[in-house]
Amino acid sequence: MTKTPHFSAWLSSLRSSLIIAEKNARIYYAKPPVLIFGVLFPLFLFLAFALGREIPAQVLVPGLVAMTLFFTSSSVGPLITPWERNARTYERLLTTPLSLPSLLLGDILAGLVFGITISVVPLFLGFIFFRTGIVHPLVLAVDMFLGSLCFACLGVLLSSPATEAPSQVMMLSALVRFPLIFISGIFIPLGELPVWGRVIAPISPLTYAADLVKYSLYGRSFYPPPLNFAGLALFSLGFFIIAVKLHKRSLVKGLL
């Protein structure tokens, strides 16, 4: 069977993205900002919320899983582009036979793999300490994938400003990510939020991921699962399209 030119180009593009993702994993997973903002920060935030309070496992475990997925997946992307600009490797990378969307997809894949891998830990902790079972494993798997993809896209979108100071982007990313936690039903279930909270909850992609985790583990959710999946898919697509546009614009500015 012969491959069509379009299929070949698509395959080659995907292959390039995987090479970039592998490079990112080797270089950026162990960078302090990723570990601090992606792993330690959500852990401490969660402990500050949970310690010394009587919170049911149904709220605690899904909240921890969703928050870990959110923070870890979105912590790699914001670092890569400014770090590469600063390290003077970015322009070189752009001269290779690689399109900008492929390059960004590579950054997204690195965030996605990091997010899913780390998020398995709180899932196990829930299983060990709270005997949390998985009612809908397939839904959980798709949620982990789609949620991680969506948050990794957000991370790459946040890295679009034409700066070569990683700290500036990490600050911007903290500024965007933190408010989302409080309106996404992580600490307070969506049904218990005040009316204004329930009105603005849908603007956060974390709302859909957290609701799906709850559904996967306990069989109950605020929104119907198909709506949650659609929400995550739409946000992923939107973030990716905007990220490509903004990166294209900042590419020229960043090179001047």
Add this chain to the structure above:
Amino acid sequence: MKDKAITARSLTKFYGDLLAVDHIDFSIQKGEIFGFLGPNGAGKTTTIRMLTGLLQPDEGEATILGIDIVHSSIMAKRLMGVVPEVCNVYVDLSAWNNLMLMGKLYSVPARERKKRSKELLEKFGLSERKDEKTRRFSRGMKQRLILAMSLVHRPSILFLDEPTSGLDVQSSRMIRQIIAELKREGCTVFLTTHNIQEANLMCDRVAIINQGKIVATDTPEKLKSTIQKTQSVEVVFDNPPSRTDWLKNIPEVDELQQLGDKFRLYTSDTDVVIHRLAEYSKKNNLHFVSLNTLGPSLEDVFVKFTQNAEVPL
């Protein structure tokens, strides 16, 4: 068209209101080393970025071995190796892994990638430290590795933006030797440099760009012949005279420059000046350490064309 490696037709780039590159035209033959000279901010890097597909021209077009760089940029990029002016290796990766990464991005098959990387590490004197993270490499070693990374896929065209800038003599010499070898192998080299002597020695042709416009394109020798008036005689005496009035007062000398222990006398008649110098030194018991006649240098050409952009060729 078939023998052209690079063509630029009316290539233009604006940054806001600033016209950085102004409708430039040139073509480069296959296997040629083409030097691109110009003062800072003249448009050299912007041109190279347009030719390598990093920036889109606002007007005009450029082709790489007949392939349009804007419409088929991925295909064109596969044919070229690029060393940008400001670039670095991945310091968290070893030299070997840096080469592997580039090989993969250019779709070099695994066996060829490894073979080629070994060859390049050997050629650039980096074999012994191939598994070490490049964080501890010197600037010269990093620049050699950057050049090696641009050659993993055996490009037909190599773009070098100031490849020897700020390097030690040994690394610069090694890079120049390798560029000469690449030419022998048929590779086309597009080189921007501030080092005019380097361009003079290495390039088959040079173009001088000033304020976004190409003001001269030719072989170094032909460009020099456009300013034949600036010939000079350079003389070094064993016992430098304390007074230089007599040198200045030679009627045929237009200008006198003292450069360390050397005196450079600019003239339109070198023969007469040499005779006068010989007569005077004999009379005053002075001895020559060296006596050379100098034609105009490429630097003179560069200064002439970049001082006044409107000078016609």
